[in-house]
Amino acid sequence: MKKFLTFTMILVILIGAAGYATWHFGTNFASEKIIEKVEATLDEESLKEVNSYIANDPTLQEMVSEVAETNPDTLPFQTKEEATRVLLKKVGVNELLAIQEQAQNGAISADEVLSVIEGTLSEDEISALKYVLYTELNKLN
Numbered sequence: 001m002k003k004f005l006t007f008t009m010i011l012v013i014l015i016g017a018a019g020y021a022t023w024h025f026g027t028n029f030a031s032e033k034i035i036e037k038v039e040a041t042l043d044e045e046s047l048k049e050v051n052s053y054i055a056n057d058p059t060l061q062e063m064v065s066e067v068a069e070t071n072p073d074t075l076p077f078q079t080k081e082e083a084t085r086v087l088l089k090k091v092g093v094n095e096l097l098a099i100q101e102q103a104q105n106g107a108i109s110a111d112e113v114l115s116v117i118e119g120t121l122s123e124d125e126i127s128a129l130k131y132v133l134y135t136e137l138n139k140l141n
Contacts, residue, residue, distance in 0.1 A: 023085075027081060027084045027085045027088060028081045028084075030084055030088075031080045031081045031083070031084035034080075034084070050137075063130065064134065066130075067127075067130045067131050067134040068134070070127060070130075070131050072131060075124065075127060075128035075131055076122075076124050076125055076128050077125075077128045077132070078128065078131065078132065079132065080132055080136060082132075083128065083129055083132045086121070086125055086128075086129075087129075090120050090121055090125070091116070091117070091120050091121075095116070099113055099116065117129075
């Protein structure tokens with residue numbers, strides 16, 4: 001009986017460790033794939049277009065200046081991997097895929113996407129997400 005309990009405990013610990021490793025490395029892999037896809041679709045001309053869009057939109061300029069002044073130590077996360085984990089945990093894979101499909105088909109507006117995200121994430125998490133997007137966009141420049 002003691003051997004059975006020991007074997008069961010070891011098996012449970014191994015399964016738990018495997019699950020955690022899958023979650024941890026899987027989200028890292030997913031965030032890398034997302035960034036690779038964005039980099040592949042953004043050529044030099046598209047990047048200039050994005051920068052000019054930001055430069056010509058006062059709301060986006062205000063957001064960029066806020067993010068540039070943000071102290072990253074006060075944010076709940078600072079990397080794209082952590083941001084991916086939070087989005088997967090709070091929004092969910094199915095909801096993110098549905099939003100992506102609707103956005104590609106033009107069935108959802110940017111305001112609707114923002115309302116879904118704002119309804120799910122806290123203010124600090126939204127600020128952290130903006131910070132991560134800002135730093136990743138600056139890496140592409």
